[in-house]
Amino acid sequence: MRPLPLAHAARSLAAVGLVELALAARGRSVLDDLGEVVIDHSPLPLVELGVQLMGTTDKPLLRLQSLAALVASGTVLGARAAPGHGRVSRRTTTLGVAGVAALAAARVVLARQQPQVRAELARPSAAVSDGADAWDASPMVTPVEDFYVTDVTMRAPVVDAAAWRLEVEAADGARAVVDADRLAGLDLQERQALLACVHNRPGWDRLGQQSWTGLPLPDLLAALGLPVPDAEDESLDLVMEGADGLVMTLPWPEVVVRRSWLVTGMGGRPLTASHGHPARVLTAGLPGQYGGPKWVTALRLRPAGSVTASWVARGWPRGPVVVPLMARIDSLGTVGMPPRLPLRAVRVGSRDGVSGVAWAPAHGGVAGVDLRVDDGPWVAAELAGDLGPDSWRRWRAPLDLPPGTHELAVRCRAGDGTVQAGTGRPPYPSGADGFHRVQVKVARA
Numbered sequence: 336m337r338p339l340p341l342a343h344a345a346r347s348l349a350a351v352g353l354v355e356l357a358l359a360a361r362g363r364s365v366l367d368d369l370g371e372v373v374i375d376h377s378p379l380p381l382v383e384l385g386v387q388l389m390g391t392t393d394k395p396l397l398r399l400q401s402l403a404a405l406v407a408s409g410t411v412l413g414a415r416a417a418p419g420h421g422r423v424s425r426r427t428t429t430l431g432v433a434g435v436a437a438l439a440a441a442r443v444v445l446a447r448q449q450p451q452v453r454a455e456l457a458r459p460s461a462a463v464s465d466g467a468d469a470w471d472a473s474p475m476v477t478p479v480e481d482f483y484v485t486d487v488t489m490r491a492p493v494v495d496a497a498a499w500r501l502e503v504e505a506a507d508g509a510r511a512v513v514d515a516d517r518l519a520g521l522d523l524q525e526r527q528a529l530l531a532c533v534h535n536r537p538g539w540d541r542l543g544q545q546s547w548t549g550l551p552l553p554d555l556l557a558a559l560g561l562p563v564p565d566a567e568d569e570s571l572d573l574v575m576e577g578a579d580g581l582v583m584t585l586p587w588p589e590v591v592v593r594r595s596w597l598v599t600g601m602g603g604r605p606l607t608a609s610h611g612h613p614a615r616v617l618t619a620g621l622p623g624q625y626g627g628p629k630w631v632t633a634l635r636l637r638p639a640g641s642v643t644a645s646w647v648a649r650g651w652p653r654g655p656v657v658v659p660l661m662a663r664i665d666s667l668g669t670v671g672m673p674p675r676l677p678l679r680a681v682r683v684g685s686r687d688g689v690s691g692v693a694w695a696p697a698h699g700g701v702a703g704v705d706l707r708v709d710d711g712p713w714v715a716a717e718l719a720g721d722l723g724p725d726s727w728r729r730w731r732a733p734l735d736l737p738p739g740t741h742e743l744a745v746r747c748r749a750g751d752g753t754v755q756a757g758t759g760r761p762p763y764p765s766g767a768d769g770f771h772r773v774q775v776k777v778a779r780a
């Protein structure tokens with residue numbers, strides 16, 4: 336009797352399961368390893384495409400794809416070994432490929448539809464002027480558990496704070512090695528700031544705002560008794576190493592101008608493992624991949640250009656690239672986050688308010704936010720309090736729309752006079768730009 340491909344598939348699945356189980360005890364995973372091999376050996380444009388399609392759930396999907404690929408190859412191999420393999424192997428290969436494609440497609444569709452459902456179900460609220468709802472609907476800080484996570488490795492390192500050391504090396508070779516206790520004893524401050532990924536796109540939430548505990552890097556050097564370079568000293572790069580092997584570099588003047596700091600806490604608590612426990616660097620004006628190494632183990636001042644950053648080796652500009660200024664719509668009335676890629680318009684009341692956040696950390700902070708309805712003029716929105724250039728700023732505006740479908744667009748104006756251009760450029764190579772647009776539909780009264 337000819338074995339069914341299903342039997343091969345089941346056997347392959349069981350085999351992968353057993354291997355995963357055996358490896359799990361040692362904290363390893365064949366699915367993760369395979370995912371990493373895929374990322375490391377894919378050309379940059381393909382990786383970029385994957386990141387855009389999958390948003391922040393790229394890791395679970397990569398695991399699923401690894402699993403599907405393993406099971407598919409096991410099935411094909413099994414069928415080949417069996418008699419009368421020709422037809423079966425062709426069919427199973429097709430099935431395997433179709434399966435992987437279906438998984439990817441399902442994920443993309445789900446990503447588009449989930450927020451849509453939320454927006455459709457929520458009831459339109461009172462107008463902005465009726466209460467504080469509009470401000471509340473755009474939270475000032477991103478809850479730690481909702482804060483985006485981006486790692487270059489499939490499995491984030493778990494650093495033992497007791498064994499962890501940070502090596503700080505000055506330009507003259509002088510060194511200081513500090514542990515978590517010594518760091519905690521320094522003069523740490525608490526400040527709010529945003530952190531953004533270079534892959535953030537208009538309307539996306541691959542950035543967040545939180546209160547952080549830490550101190551500016553020049554102050555860290557001084558506190559450790561190390562010489563602090565001149566703020567304009569372009570002959571030096573700061574080389575930052577993470578426990579996962581990631582290396583980032585910044586010209587020293589950037590460290591000073593962009594206010595990079597070492598942080599140990601987030602939201603009044605120690606950093607979580609996924610956000611870089613026990614310490615990371617944070618630079619609001621620079622995307623995470625340029626100015627925000629997590630699980631930092633070494634900070635070294637080296638001659639400019641002498642060390643190549645991991646991202647530069649993978650094809651990103653030496654930069655550093657700055658966080659593009661942008662405004663985002665977070666709510667319509669009290670209706671939550673509009674869909675990332677709307678398939679249909681969000682229903683709103685004719686007098687609903689609209690609110691959101693805007694940021695311009697590399698351009699002197701937010702000076703204004705403008706809202707545009709359809710082809711109308713840009714109209715200034717009302718701004719909430721200003722926490723400084725490193726924080727995002729909330730905005731809100733009333734709506735008074737006739738029945739029908741309309742498009743809302745928002746743009747950010749920065750403190751240094753830059754106005755968001757809305758070019759529609761993609762994240763690679765210097766960060767995305769584009770107006771966040773939302774289709775709204777006002778029912779006939």
Ligand SMILES: Nc1nc2c(c(=O)[nH]1)N[C@H]1C(S)=C(S)[C@@H](COP(=O)(O)O)O[C@H]1N2
Nearest residue numbers: 483484485486487532577610623627628629
């Ligand atoms: N060591 C290390 N640091 C890292 C990364 C990483 O993979 N390893 N990812 C970077 C990227 S691409 C971004 S956007 C931010 C994300 O920080 P978060 O995960 O705390 O939001 O961390 C940066 N720092």
Ligand SMILES: [Mo]
Nearest residue numbers: 485532533623
């Ligand atoms: Mo990132």
